[in-house]
Amino acid sequence: MAVQRRRSPRPSLYAPWRTDFSSVPADTLRAARYALQLVNGRPESLKRLDDPDFTSALWTLCLPLLDPSILSSLQTAWSIKPDESTSDADEDEDFASDDLPDCLYGRSLGRVHHKYAHHVRAYLNRILRPVPDAVLTRIAHQDGQAPTHPGIAALARCAGLSADEVAVLDFAEKRGQLPHFATFLRELRLQGLRTNFDYLSAALALPMANLKPVLSPRGPLHQLALLRPVRSRDDLEDFAAPDELLAEVLVMAPEDEAALMDLIVAPPPAATWRLEDFPHLERDGLRLREALTQAAARQVEGVNALLYGPPGTGKTEFALSLAREAGLSPYQVKTAGEDGEGLSRRGRLAAFQLLQRLLQGRRDCVVIFDEVEDAFSNSDNVLLALFGKPSGGGHGDKGWMNRTLEGNPVPAIWITNDTASMDPAFLRRFLLPVAFTTPPRSVRRRIAERHLGAQQLPPDLLDELAGDAALLPAQLGAAARLLELYRDEDPARTVREGVAASRRLLIGNAAPRQRQSPTVFDTAFLNLTGGVAPERIASALLRTGQGRLCFFGPPGTGKTEFAHLLADALERELVVRSTSDIVSKYVGETEKNIAALFNELDAERSILFLDEVDSLLRDRRQARHSWETTQVNELLQRIEQFPGIFVAATNLMDGLDAAALRRFDFKLHFRPLTPNQRLALFAREVFGDASRTPDVPAIVANRLKGMDGLTPGDFANVVRQGRLLGETLGAEVFLRRLMSEYRWKDAAAKGPVAA
Secondary structure, three states, rough: OOOOOOOOOOOOOEEOOOOOOOOOOHHHHHHHHHHHHHHOOOOHHHHHHHHHHHHHHHHHHHHHHHHHHHHHHHHOOOOOHHOOOOOOOOOOOOOOOHHHHOOOOOOOOOOOOOHHHHHHHHHHHEEEEEOHHHHHHHHHHHHOOOOOOHHHHHHHHHHOOOHHHHHHHHHHHHHOOOHHHHHHHHOOOOHHHHHHHHHHHHHOOHHHHHHHHHHHOHEEEEEEEEOOOOOOOOOOHHHEEOOOOHHHHHHHHHOOOHHHHHEEOOOOOOOOHHOOOHHHHHHHHHHHHHHHHHHHHHHHOOOOEEEEEOOOOOOOHHHHHHHHHHHHHHHEEEOOOOOOOOOOHHHHHHHHHHHHHHHOOOOOEEEOOOOHHHOOOOOOOOOHHHHOOOOOOOHHHHHHHHHHHHOOOOEEEEEEHHHHHHOOHHHOOOOOOOOOOOOHHHHHHHHHHHHHHOOOOOOOHHHHHOOOOOOHHHHHHHHHHHHHHHHOOOOHHHHHHOOOOOOHHHHOOOOOOOOOOOOOOHHHEEEOOOOOOOHHHHHHHHHHOOOEEEEOOOOOOOOHHHHHHHHHHOOOEEEEEHHHHHOOOEEEOOHHEEEEEEEOOOOOOEEEEOHHHHHEEEEHHHHHOOHHHHHHHHHHHHHOOOOOOEEEEEEEOOEOOHHEEEEEEEEEEEEEOOOOHHHHHHHHHOOOOOOOHHHHHHHHHHHHHHHOOHHHHHHHHHHHHHHOOOOOOHHHHHHHHHHHHHHHHHHHHHHOOOO
């Protein structure tokens, strides 16, 4: 006996559902299914039918599921006539049953017209209390479980999301894409976490035990910033709302992993540098290369490098070189563009997490996250907002980042210009931190060569640019672009003028302080006391690589010149700073500048020379303000902890803090020239040879012997005057000019000069 297949009952006025839903658009069917499951599971929601907006939204969701033949019956039952139509349709046309959805609505935002509102409310109450299980089963069978949006399908497939997580994302997508569904959720007027969980559970036909882990702050949907954080004051419309990354996926609709990658990964620039181009970071480079290679090959979790330091120090180039020489493909998380487009800070953190999921299991790649300070700025509680924590604090943000740095399956290189904006709890978890300081002169020369070497500039200009430690690579790149615009101009002049203009804009002056002495420096004309010969000090510094020296004495006695000589002997770069470069009128800024001065220096390849240090190391017993003491304390602490060579210079030894004096290993007193030195230096500048002292006229020699305060700087001033005037100074003229310098100095020592 043949078994007859059970047929679905024919639609009727109070059983109006279609028997076949295949013609209903997938998005429309899915949203209607969610609405029917919700009112079926939470029938008390139908009390909201007294609200016109709710009624209109629910009616719009249900209409596509009604059998077309029922519409004519509704037209008759509700006595709708063509001349009563309130739609925008031409009333002269024949009225058909298909016009019913339009003619029910007024002109205000699609709301059911007040003439028919009571009909719609009564009808929905009748057919939805309850929806027959057979109807829900047919809809579910026709609808299936796959997400209707290609972006969510790709996200689910590539990121390995569970079916429950995909269902919630699909719900959030329908809420954003179908206005009537969003209105339906909003007009439910729900409040409270428990109530929203109950209603969402009913809409998705998902048990509460399955739903709560999906919406947990530790769940993938929130950690990937696909959903906005759950808040108790939200209604159901915002309870599962798309966050930035999901919104980007919905707009761009990626269909595969490659398209999904394009949303979050910036094409890395070609690695044109090699690790040997960073000689000052040789040990760090070898250490990081080995660690990243092993972490990728053995899939060790939680391996993160942090490259930090001022801009323009080559961090990004170093990261790309590191990846290449470790045999790893770099995947760089996108940064926001200058036009503000692209992922924001929160979105970038989410993109990092998603990228980790997409690359999980790979042994040939590394993730690069640049501009970390933009994502962890203290001025904007990004992590607090990302995980729904109040702005006043909480541990959820720290917990998320700590887990990120301890459990990322793919090794990562993070790059920042400013670690001050990052919580110390985060910093402690970076396994491989590397400090970037101002590159040594040799590296800066290579940078200048890379940007401008093809322009046939004279080598001395490249040397000049390399000697300016404040120039950024971007400024050299801008100079190269200027050469393309001024092809008929002198290239050297174009570069000099372009760099000077950029330097004035960014730094405040067109050129750095340069060592321009009109005379040749010779240690024979130093008059030093300190108990130890300068040669022994230089040998000790060369052997140990560190030391703290104080040079004191009158101006012009050779303190700065000797520091340059010492740097040349040790093959180090002398970084000269004055107190005016550091002191700020804002409280606390001076201390920050002091810290930056020491932190941004390559202690192994440079000597820090701080001039006029007496204004920063005044005796704290004479301080009248607390910030004066704080500045002294900060500088003393930095001097004591500095692992390199530090030289302080002052014209005034009196008044220095006693603790400061104890910090210096050597204190060298630079005194004016001795009589014999004065005579020899005069012979060198006038006759070209210091040994020609017998040629100095006796009257001149006698005058020189009585000028006890003369310094090499006084002789340099006279030489400079001669060059400016274009004169060759004989012995008598040179002496006369020297005596004038001496008188000015003597008058200044006695007090203000009368007008």
